[in-house]
Amino acid sequence: MLDVIRAAGTISRVGLIQATGFTGATISTVVRRLIDDGLVMEIGRAESTGGKPRVLLRLNHTSRYAVGVQLDHAGITYVLTDLAGSVVSRIARAGAGTAEPPAVVARMAREVRSLIDGAGVDPDRVLGIGLVSPGPLTPASGMGLTPPVMRHWEDFPLDQALSEAARLPVVLDNDATAAALGEHWSGVVGTSRTFAAVYMGGTGIGTGLMIDGVVYRGASGNAGEIGHICLDVAGPVCWCGARGCTEALAGPAAVVAEARADGRLARAAGLAKADDQQRIAADFAALTRAARRGDSTARGLLERSARYLAVASRTLANIMDLELLVLTGPSLASAGSIYLPVVRDELDRSFFARATHPIDVQLSTSAAAAPAIGAATLVLQTELVPLREGLRLPGRLGSREPASAN
């Protein structure tokens, strides 16, 4: 229900009946509860179309807030969103780096508090924290198989630790899934309800999938791993153990490794030494700037990566029969304009169902912040979707507020 109101902007009770198929009595009861709870407000009457003017409803945007945190080795992004998923405040801080997880978590709790205080928001109105990091994730126990730069986080109970330190409920998910949600709530998705967010993070590649407006997670929350599909059976061995993975051929870490090995390019772009894993994201951005300045070697490396990503995107599109791909994530925030035409061209030429329908490819308008925004919307969805089903009122995640009746 709240999602319908949010999507509509303003809507009458009659409009809600038409949009949801619920009876008038159900709509009345639920709207009454939403108003009592301060989540929805009446904002006057629509112009009469003959009958009795209808009272318009809209979300009370500032009634609740959510924090979204994207944790990566190269940077931590924090956003505070209102109930509608609009970003109220955003800060970027140093990444996890090589520090021990408990120290990083303690710092994150302080940074979350400073985000909320800095925005002048009452902490009691914050529903919780959505925390996203590179997958795969095991629910309630943090990261299982971890990428090399975050290996020391393996099996660390991330959500529990942050929840205790920040004294807020924490929902954990992977960054690519959150990016899809972020695009759905605030991005270029428009009316497409079945799409993938192709996500290039600080070092890796993944996708978040939405089917008919709902996140598709798979059996264990690890769907969409296009970073670990095989594009070349004779390709290099990936950290995951398989051969010829997209990430090993085309991920930021692979591109940067090749660039660093080219002495001329490494000097021209100011890249770090070969084994500096902490500087991968920074060097990928530096490489992108070099390509934009006209360095043909840099451009060649990025275009080669783009061709692999394009083939992986086609695989994804052929398996899922998608309407839309959104290119997003920190690395595509900088290099998106190089990748977009290559991916578009590949799908125009080779998408299997192209005779039936085209597939649209768009560059995110919020590629750097999409995962953190999505993380915050995870909290909103966790809290608000049950309401839509009439099951319960907010307070479930919150340990400070008693759950409302029902």
Next chain:
Amino acid sequence: MLDVIRAAGTISRVGLIQATGFTGATISTVVRRLIDDGLVMEIGRAESTGGKPRVLLRLNHTSRYAVGVQLDHAGITYVLTDLAGSVVSRIARAGAGTAEPPAVVARMAREVRSLIDGAGVDPDRVLGIGLVSPGPLTPASGMGLTPPVMRHWEDFPLDQALSEAARLPVVLDNDATAAALGEHWSGVVGTSRTFAAVYMGGTGIGTGLMIDGVVYRGASGNAGEIGHICLDVAGPVCWCGARGCTEALAGPAAVVAEARADGRLARAAGLAKADDQQRIAADFAALTRAARRGDSTARGLLERSARYLAVASRTLANIMDLELLVLTGPSLASAGSIYLPVVRDELDRSFFARATHPIDVQLSTSAAAAPAIGAATLVLQTELVPLREGLRLPGRLGSREPASAN
């Protein structure tokens, strides 16, 4: 509702309330209608557990039937199933070959009639025909992009033509999707509700996907095209226009082409000439027999194909985060025992979320008939699923029977 009754075997009204969450009043009304319509019958009372003994319900299996037809160039398989999806009768006839579509359709109509008559079933009890063929499909206009052996079927209005010729409603779908449904209704799937049927047909490769017990079709009904994902960016060009597709590297047509090019093997296995596209399925079966007899070249070719299929299966599993893969389809009916260990081994070693959960790989117990069974269940689902939602009674598809009230 019918699906719940079917899955349960026998169930009481109270059991239905517990299983569906509907109110007692709704259950009473719907069950009354199902009984009036002859679809469900009361079969006595359960043993008392203290209270009033409960009346048990079960499907009236013989109240309705459905025809499933799998059309391929190499063979046409027909099944007649009862309301529970159990096969009552099954016949196999010559494939579409090079004959013109209208002639094939006329023959199919005769063969459908002889299937029904041969089983002694009242034609008025047949709900319709589910027709499946290699994809991709454009709804209501037959096959769009067609595999080489069926190119002359492109844009032929298959469903409409067969419906007119057989005077029965026709539901069209692709063979791999139908195979997944067939496995779900009658196969090795068990309690797994999110799985893929990896389908190797007469010449091609595809998959049917089920998510949480429902077929996943994608934006245009063409999801699951693992035959046309890239396993080798420098691989051979496929008929679909892309390079290094699974089908071009590992499909029956590719395996048979390699085998025919080996003079010694071609003679030993009795294979047709290089350009005989109509004998591909037969030659693939001959090659399988040669491998079983100990011909190491034949076995080597099949195992190489199995390794490619295994990598494609891993891609599918990593994107969808599946619980189960079922190997099925005519070619795997003969060669499944060679493919199964290779696919299993690949997923045991390299499935990305293996730290979180294992992925099961099973060989279908009805690999040859699964698509035709699935085709028949398409009819049952089209007719019966709306009933479960209380929307309408059977008769919608039937042009001969007036639709029941409501």
